[in-house]
Amino acid sequence: MSMDDKDPNTELANFxxxxxxxxxxxxxxxxxxxxxxxxxxNQPVADFFRRMxxxxxxxxxxxxxxxxxxxxxxxxxxxxxxxxxxxxETSSYEALHYRMSLVEAMQLALANxxxxxxxxxxxxTATDDVPTIAAATxxxxxxxxxxxxxxxxxxxxxEQGTHHRxxxxxxxxxx
Amino acid sequence: xxxxIKLKAKDYKSEVKPIWCPGCGxxxxxxxxxxxxxxxxxxxDNTVLVSGIGCSSRLPAYxxxxxFHGVHGRGLAIAQGLKVARPDLTVLALGGDGDGFSxxxxxxxxxxxxxxxxxxxxxxxxxxxxxxxxxxxTTPMDWDHSKLTPHGPGVRPFKPAALALASGAxxxxxxxxxxxxQIAKLIAQAVAHPGFSFLHVMSQCIxxxxxxxxxxxxxTEREEPALTSADEAAKLFLHEDGFQTGLxxxxxxxxxxxxxxxxxxxxxxxxxxxxxxV
Numbered sequence: 306m307s308m309d310d311k312d313p314n315t316e317l318a319n320f321x322x323x324x325x326x327x328x329x330x331x332x333x334x335x336x337x338x339x340x341x342x343x344x345x346x347n348q349p350v351a352d353f354f355r356r357m358x359x360x361x362x363x364x365x366x367x368x369x370x371x372x373x374x375x376x377x378x379x380x381x382x383x384x385x386x387x388x389x390x391x392x393x394e395t396s397s398y399e400a401l402h403y404r405m406s407l408v409e410a411m412q413l414a415l416a417n418x419x420x421x422x423x424x425x426x427x428x429x430t431a432t433d434d435v436p437t438i439a440a441a442t443x444x445x446x447x448x449x450x451x452x453x454x455x456x457x458x459x460x461x462x463x464e465q466g467t468h469h470r471x472x473x474x475x476x477x478x479x480x
Numbered sequence: 481x482x483x484x485i486k487l488k489a490k491d492y493k494s495e496v497k498p499i500w501c502p503g504c505g506x507x508x509x510x511x512x513x514x515x516x517x518x519x520x521x522x523x524x525d526n527t528v529l530v531s532g533i534g535c536s537s538r539l540p541a542y543x544x545x546x547x548f549h550g551v552h553g554r555g556l557a558i559a560q561g562l563k564v565a566r567p568d569l570t571v572l573a574l575g576g577d578g579d580g581f582s583x584x585x586x587x588x589x590x591x592x593x594x595x596x597x598x599x600x601x602x603x604x605x606x607x608x609x610x611x612x613x614x615x616x617x618t619t620p621m622d623w624d625h626s627k628l629t630p631h632g633p634g635v636r637p638f639k640p641a642a643l644a645l646a647s648g649a650x651x652x653x654x655x656x657x658x659x660x661x662q663i664a665k666l667i668a669q670a671v672a673h674p675g676f677s678f679l680h681v682m683s684q685c686i687x688x689x690x691x692x693x694x695x696x697x698x699x700t701e702r703e704e705p706a707l708t709s710a711d712e713a714a715k716l717f718l719h720e721d722g723f724q725t726g727l728x729x730x731x732x733x734x735x736x737x738x739x740x741x742x743x744x745x746x747x748x749x750x751x752x753x754x755x756x757x758v
Contacts, residue, residue, distance in 0.1 A: 347502075
């Protein structure tokens with residue numbers, strides 16, 4: 306479904322379908338990262354990603370409640386329209402490393418929240434449909450709130466160095 | 481009559497959690513496979529994922545369907561045998577660049593030639609990751625990150641798409657792990673193709689090849705429709721940089737085994753089964 310279709314009967318449904326997918330993807334990716342970091346003994350980052358997964362799940366429930374009673378378009382994963390390759394709040398795999406610090410994980414999440422805010426804000430400005438504007442603005446404001454909270458948490462953390470990506474667990478070599 | 485429940489991508493994941501390194505591109509392929517299965521509404525009970533050995537070959541354990549974690553480089557042999565014996569099943573073969581192009585190189589070229597109706601997804605990170613980072617058949621010749629090849633492997637890497645084309649593969653596509661939704665779409669197309677489909681996925685190993693985080697900047701999505709001329713495809717595959725993604729080549733060719741043999745095989749199987757009845 307194209308965002309150029311401005312039929313007010315379908316625009317809110319299209320927006321909510323995208324919002325649900327966005328939050329669902331964020332929740333699943335954060336959950337996946339939490340498990341992955343835990344299995345690599347990076348517990349602080351695992352715990353943080355688990356919290357972010359919970360936050361995304363709450364937001365997903367909120368969108369579901371707003372969409373209750375509506376028939377949302379049934380889109381395949383590749384039919385959603387995102388500004389980038391993946392949904393805006395989804396952590397990009399290549400940004401990750403098992404040695405990443407808590408600050409780096411928070412900065413990654415902050416970038417995700419800002420991307421989500423920008424996406425929702427963009428949706429609000431691209432439509433004339435009043436209910437869609439209201440919902441998109443509300444979601445954008447919530448993402449802005451999450452970003453502000455993350456900024457506060459990052460500022461409160463002691464200075465942490467960035468991890469190095471080079472593997473230093475050397476292979477056993479014959480003498 | 482109850483309405484069929486539409487499964488979501490997460491419903492196709494098993495309870496087994498991946499132990500890949502955080503940031504590994506194979507997570508993306510796993511997500512793409514489950515998204516494609518959900519998009520196609522594939523029946524879990526009639527789907528089999530077959531793999532060889534290596535990081536990527538762990539994938540069948542993470543999908544809630546039937547799976548076979550096979551012998552190194554032999555995933556394609558098992559997958560083809562299964563499909564010939566049970567043509568009703570959806571069969572996906574999976575593996576990495578070492579498994580598929582080195583240890584299983586012969587199975588790869590003959591699978592392309594034989595054209596059994598399966599989908600082969602090769603997750604190419606240009607390195608043997610499970611054994612801690614040695615050069616593979618697709619490693620750049622100047623890659624000097626391994627102590628085993630301190631000056632780089634010094635040999636030209638395979639071009640998997642060119643190799644597949646020369647061996648007769650009728651359907652060739654490439655994806656990038658930074659774009660799982662595109663991979664999902666390509667998998668859906670590959671499964672729908674009535675023959676051997678080869679999906680080459682550039683799937684980064686950020687642990688042993690951290691420079692692969694730069695792939696995002698060089699990957700492009702090919703706008704043109706899939707080539708149908710083998711001559712044109714050969715020119716493309718021999719001269720491109722290996723980072724063009726999308727459905728690159730497609731031709732219509734009858735899959736193997738021929739229809740007459742299928743009927744004969746089914747009769748033979750039925751006869752065999754009958755001979756076991758008491």
